[in-house]
Amino acid sequence: MLSLRLARGSHPLVLLRRSLVAVAAAGASFLLLTALGFAANHPADPDGALARLLWCVVPLAATVQLAMSVARADPSTRPGAGFAAAGLGPARLALLAGVATTTACAAGSALALLAFLHLRGDVGGSWLLWAGSGAAGRALGGERPLPLVGAVTLVAVVPVVAGAATAAGLWPRPSAPGAGTPRRPGAGAPRSAVPTVATGPLTPVPHRAASALPWGVALLAVGLALEAYAGRGAHPSPGALVSLSGRFGGSVPEVVGGWVLTVAGLVLAGPGLVHGCGRLLAMGRPRPLRLLAGRMLQQEAGLIGRPVGVLCAVAAGLYGALRLHAAAHGRSGADSFGPLTELGVVLVLVCAFTTVLNAALEARSARRRTTAALLRLGASARLLRGAAVLRGAALLLLLAPVAWGVGQLTTMPFTQS
Known part of the structure; x- marks a missing residue:
């Protein structure tokens, strides 16, 4: 509920980035489902099904990297006085970011499943020319029934992996003094009330x-x-x-x-x-x-x-x-x-x-x-x-x-x- 309320009050640019995460999750989940459809339609070709599944690792890794990047740039994941007063420290903020990422990816994966079933012809006819010609059904394994357990498992892969990777990436770690990466605003020591003109970051x-x-x-x-x-x-x-x-x-x-x-x-x-x-x-x-x-x-x-x-x-x-x-x-x-x-x-x-x-x-x-x-x-x-x-x-x-x-x-x- 807190993730949804933070999303409602977010900047339009933040919402756009989260929408991109959902779209990327939809694409990666759709590719995983196509590998399942090929395996269901070609039971005598396990090597081909495994090859398609291995090719999906690259889009999955790209989607996870995008989700982690968007979570790091999200203002709601940065420590602040309001979050600390509410009992949300850095660890809980990392968990909150993981839940938000899982929610966005789950929405995209659900849309991918609906689109996949629609193109296969399992939920009615399609208005797309590629699907209407029957090519989509043959390419997605529409000639055989889709295993329900396998479909649910593959749909859950992207949200679970992206959410866990985001929470692990944002989990607080002791930072050594003099580290090379610049700090995000709001992270670490509190800012001084008096502005300084030090050129240290340069x-x-x-x-x-x-x-x-x-x-x-x-x-x-x-x-x-x-x-x-x-x-x-x-x-x-x-x-x-x-x-x-x-x-x-x-x-x-x-x-x-x-x-x-x-x-x-x-x-x-x-x-x-x-x-x-x-x-x-x-x-x-x-x-x-x-x-x-x-x-x-x-x-x-x-x-x-x-x-x-x-x-x-x-x-x-x-x-x-x-x-x-x-x-x-x-x-x-x-x-x-x-x-x-x-x-x-x-x-x-x-x-x-x-x-x-x-x-x-x-x-x-x-x-x-x-x-x-x-x-x-x-x-x-x-x-x-x-x-x-x-x-x-x-x-x-x-x-x-x-x-x-x-x-x-x-x-x-x-x-x-």
């Missing part, structure tokens, strides 16, 4: 996240080496790697393991890449614009680094999938990925991009006092906007070649004749 401090860059590069190198080793022998065809039809026939565990290690390396190296980009901007004798942009990137590396690394991994994976698809079907574009694959790709891209935007908004909220201090010192609003544009351009110029190179190296063993 000074680069040692980042624990930046120290993970060597480990991320090592994981990335191991993943690429594992994929190169798997490509020496009888590797799977490019079509089997990108198809969502459940054909894992020639695939070997080294390929999947190499992809997992590559993605983990990019995500782990994300904060270090952002911190290094800030150091490059502030090198030499920079002018105020470049100095401000570089110092802010270094300070916010621990907050926006992981989402940026995930977005870089998604971009590299999409580029690699396009290369494999072109190698398998030619560059004419006659054969598409299919509606289910396109739904998964769009879902992952939207979740990754929205997570980066949420992290940027959270970083902007964290440096609000610093921005006010700079304005009092005489900095113009044009300078601050220019620094924000320069930060975005620098990250794009740094991470676009990284994503392109990883996509090239990942797919090179499977596209060479």
Whole structure:
């Protein structure tokens, strides 16, 4: 009840972010239900059903990451005097955020179940052309009855996983002094009534996240080496790697393991890449614009680094999938990925991009006092906007070649004749 009352009084932007979580949960639940429909319609093909279910892990992980990002940026999850007086400490606020996330995802999963049953023809005819032609029923396993227990279990996966991950991610932990990530407004010590003009947040401090860059590069190198080793022998065809039809026939565990290690390396190296980009901007004798942009990137590396690394991994994976698809079907574009694959790709891209935007908004909220201090010192609003544009351009110029190179190296063993 408290979650519903907080949702009713929330800002429209907060409601929009929660609506995006519900939509992402609906997409991930729909993909899980399609895997169940395929398994029900093809009982003699357990490998194909397992392959479809494994492909759904990526949209599920993207949805969980988006839910955690939205929960972190939600004002109702920040400690305050009113919540403390009502007996809601940091631990109970984390549980409250988990309940709110579970509720939003449950609403999306329920809509996904209704849409899935409607497209199968279990709850009447459909007005959609794709469903009206009978293609939807065949693709979703409408020729056989759907197992009720399996459907309920898969529908509950996204709300339970997202709610538990959100509560665990926001659970209070003892913070070491001098941590690199900026604090959210309202977290930690109470604010002083007298405004200060200290420029501490603009000074680069040692980042624990930046120290993970060597480990991320090592994981990335191991993943690429594992994929190169798997490509020496009888590797799977490019079509089997990108198809969502459940054909894992020639695939070997080294390929999947190499992809997992590559993605983990990019995500782990994300904060270090952002911190290094800030150091490059502030090198030499920079002018105020470049100095401000570089110092802010270094300070916010621990907050926006992981989402940026995930977005870089998604971009590299999409580029690699396009290369494999072109190698398998030619560059004419006659054969598409299919509606289910396109739904998964769009879902992952939207979740990754929205997570980066949420992290940027959270970083902007964290440096609000610093921005006010700079304005009092005489900095113009044009300078601050220019620094924000320069930060975005620098990250794009740094991470676009990284994503392109990883996509090239990942797919090179499977596209060479």
